[in-house]
Amino acid sequence: MTALPPPSDKKLGLVIDLDTCVGCHACVTACKGWNDQGYGAPLSDQDAWGAEPSGTFLNRVHSYEVTPEAGPAQIVHFPKSCLHCENAPCVTVCPTGASYKRAEDGIVLVNESACIGCGLCAWACPYGARELDQAAGVMKKCTLCVDRIYNENLPEIDRTPACVRTCPAGARHFGDLGDPESAVSLLVAERGGIELMPEQGTKPVNRYLPPRRKDRLEETAPLAPLLDIQASGFAGWLDRLLDRI
């Protein structure tokens, strides 16, 4: 059913640390790798080795240059995937009921065998989190690795989304954002985690931790006094003489 369930107590989601992300795209690769081999249609590529390669990804890393009002510009790497919104507009627009939000943990999923591939949910998403697979003709989106996080066949350490498990910088965190005492909720509270495009009214579950304020260089360089060399002795006399000529 594409009606949204009442808000669940458990709100599984990601917390992404923009301060720590180094922009290596390992999460992109891990996501594509995992989601090619299990749940649903594989993420296809078109013209993968040709002149115009293109493919389906559930997670993409943008890079932005932020120039504050004062101080030097800064590069921020910005991974973006489904935010598993509480007020998910992609769910309610679906005509077939393929798109749904789970009542138990808030994960937004697509039942691919009911998807007609009309693309309206991708239009309804402000974040670009949904991509229509060009080979299968069905909508693909982040599943929060629902086939990993509850999978008792995996060692416990692997029961997190593939992107979180692989991140070498520790910039991605997975947990229950509905529980104010969870590690992710505490992290969000401590670092002032934010929602993306709150004016869209989607109430996303995922949070982004803004980059920390950078230290600023002192106005005068510490080695500057050493550069002010005063000649003395014979060199000093020459210096003064040459100045006068």
Next chain:
Amino acid sequence: MHPAPSVILFTVFSGLGFGLLAVLGSGLMPVTGWAALVAYGAGYGLAVAGLLASTFHLGNPQRALRAFSQWRTSWLSREAWASVAALALMAPVAASAAFRGVLMPALGIAAAVLCLLTVLTTSMIYAQLRTVPRWNHWTTPALFFGHAVAGGALLAGLGNAPVLLLLLGLFMALAFRVGDGRFAERGHTLATATGLGPGTVRQFAPPHTGTNYLMREMIHVVGRKHALKLRVIAVLFGAILPALVLLALPSGLVATLLAAALHLTGALAGRWLFFAEAEHVVGLYYGLR
């Protein structure tokens, strides 16, 4: 937004078809016999052709029947129901007028209302999207209604068609004017999209060197350079010229066909712009709109 031919043809033809059926069913233009067969036939032909065109952009059209299931929340699903209900209810009205020469005013009006409801549901598919500020406004249903009613009146040969066409021209101009300010009005910027303000934020490197589904579907920048000319063509051909033709020429098949051809040209140009000029907020993330 990508102006996909299937969606342009779908909205223009089905809108025109349902508009014609609404005018015929309402009894404003009572026709019977052969005239009814041709008029209702044209209405059904346009509406069904448009609906069929809409299935061409589906990834899995064989499952299209599932689109009837979510009418409680989805405008697309409501459109499926409204269109089928309108066509089904109009069938006895059309058959009675064409084959028995008897009008069915009560049922006709009910079917006409359903035809207009179908146009409303089509327009709401676009107007509901907060992600496309230009569409997310009452001018979108007004524009779709204007096209359906004026186009339908034109095809039916209704005396008031020139007035309705000029009204449509007004709606088109209004939609262009209001639409231009919608994105800025909403205040969506790359800074709100990323939360990286205050200060200036710009794209440093895209996530990939090529293009992707999102960019192909939501970011259409090609062709906007002719937007102003196309706007003039849309209003001139869609509304003003057909109105003048209907007023200048003696009413009859020649005037109707000439006016219809002009109107269709303008309507297609206008609908192309409706998509090509609409900017989706996801474009912000790509530094493009």
